[in-house]
Amino acid sequence: MADSQTLRITGMTCANCSARIERKLGKAPGISQVSVNLATEMARIQYDSSVTSLDTIRQTIRDIGYDSAIPESGTGASDSGLKRQQTEVFLSLILTAPFILAMMLMAVEWMTGYHVHAAMWFDQSIWPFLLATPIQFYFGRHFYRQAWAATLQKTADMNTLVALGTSAAYFLSLYLYLTGDAHHYFESSAMVISLVLLGKYLEKRSKLQTRTLIQSLAALSIKSARVIRDGTERTIPVADLLSGDVFVVLPGETIPADGVVQQGTITTDESMLTGESLPMTRQPGDKIFSGTLVTDGRLMAKASSVGEQTVLAGIIRAVEAAQGKKAAVQAMADRVSAVFVPVVLVIAAGTFTGWYFFTEAPLRDALLHAVAVLVISCPCALGLATPVALMVSLGSAARHGILIQNPDALDLLRSSRSLVFDKTGTLTTGKPTVSRFDDPTDSLSRYGSDLMTILGQSTHPLSQAIHRYLSEKTFVPASIPIDALDNRPGAGFSVLSGLNRWDVGSGDLVSDESGTTGTPGETVVHVALNRTRLFSFWLHDPLKPEAAGTITKLSQRNLNIHILSGDRQEVVSARASEAGLPHVQATGNLKPDEKAAHIQRLKESGGVVMAGDGINDAPALASATVSIAMSTGADLAITTSDISILNGRLSLIPMVFDLADRTHRTIRQNLFFAFLYNSLGIPLAAAGLLAPWIAGAAMALSSVSVVSNALRLRKF
Incomplete structure (x- = not known):
């Protein structure tokens, strides 16, 4: 049996992480399709429940080195770990602050010639070792853990680069300190880890901002509903609301379920649901939707869809699903990321070899240049360039009532x-009105009620318009049997009722020997009983x-x-x-x-x-x-x-095209920046022009810049 499940994945840091999960799960028995989105931190998995189970899938993810959880509907990726991450970044930066202060004092000494004893004392004391060690092995433990998991999978990723680079700087410094050398580079390993952690924290906080649409839609769901049961009005949890329940909503309250108005004429604000800014009037018989606000009037309605079956829940699922999909344009970036880290390892080895064996540079300099190459080469920006832009774009569209599902x-x-x-x-408006009526046999008084029942079998706008026309003439539906219904797309429909056959539609379905035609701009609908035309209706549907x-x-x-x-x-x-x-x-x-x-x-x-x-x-x-x-x-x-416009406004179609242009432009900017960053950063680091800590800061800045650029689409 085929099942589909969305999981929240924690611990991913770059495109190689998501690719590794996809490869591993893709080879697992029973899994037919898997897509992991780095930006949303979500995995969509289709699997055969007769072959594998969700617990087995989650265990496979843990074996790769990541954690997973089933997300609550509408919440998107959780920010539960953000505060913990913020605390760790803060403490790491506090331990790094003395290194920064010492570097600033040394810079003052270099610029002014004034000898700063405090800087020299700190540099030659045990404090650099004491401060750098917890940063390296406690705050940097995530890099080691994920790097080891990648190694077990015979791959490499950003964590591999950071773990190798900072370990090289740390253990070189430890060796120099233990052998009595006055110069060490504990500040390099400490500052790289702290800056990378800071960058990842800012990146995650920025990504959470891209999910505000999902969070605002989820916030429309209320916790309680006022229902009438056994003639008594009572308040119940909205989860206990059943289809068929009659509920009451007062002005200023939110509608708890989809339904049909039973009593009261109300005004609703549907802007958050459909993007429609104008107030909407709803009368008895009209449909209403969960999540819309009653701004005026007392509503009594009968619930037709509740909980996960409402339109609001459907919109949330659709947006989440679309944001979790990978666009074709992302394929190139994923392919580059897959080979990028191994290539970087080769470049770093070449950098060390070149500096150490072919120049007079000491071991420490050759190693630090290689460390700078490792640190600056993370493909994080490349992995985020496309999915973050698409994620923000889809959210911006949904805010206007445009649901982009592909x-x-x-x-x-x-x-x-x-x-x-x-x-x-x-x-056209889709609300045609009858402008003329032809009754050659003067049969309307005899068959009007029967015709209302027949027309009630169709949801076509023309049938509904004629139904309204007859209702206005005080006809009510008759109690006649409906034995068979035959829809003829593009022509009309036929109904068998007892011994009678009714045909409603165009001349293709109903023979019209009278030659009646509409004027340009009018649509003609004929009605025949047992193959004999009874009525003709001319309808006008304005643009x-x-x-x-x-x-x-x-x-x-x-x-x-x-x-x-x-x-x-x-x-x-x-x-x-x-x-x-x-x-x-x-x-x-x-x-x-x-x-x-x-x-x-x-x-x-x-x-x-x-x-x-x-x-x-x-x-x-x-x-x-x-x-x-x-x-x-x-x-x-x-x-x-592919795209649904929830309020039917034609003016939103040009907006969709404009959004497509802006999204494409943003993705191109992000990819250009990501490629430019690595194209310039790696040669500069290999040439010895970037210190490791500067490389770490640049790496963090690259990811944050890509996400920040994508966030500009929120203003669309």
């Missing part, structure tokens, strides 16, 4: 040549207010923009004209499979982005290079599309 979509957007829109519910402006912005990107619809060609052309598109780029009368075939033809000229409702356009969305599903108001849902 991180690769951001890169694919930039290379796409065509953008395809569905019409109904995407470019969304932002449609024309959105088309204009997207056209400036040199995208070929198309409208594909199952509606009549005249209607589609009219909407295209209103939106500012030439008629030649608007195609109607298409069935779902014909839309998909049209997209396949467009893909011959480059990538295709498709924006649709995520349900009726499933085949076309699946055919596109990048699929964008538009969810609106009461139809809010998490789909399997």
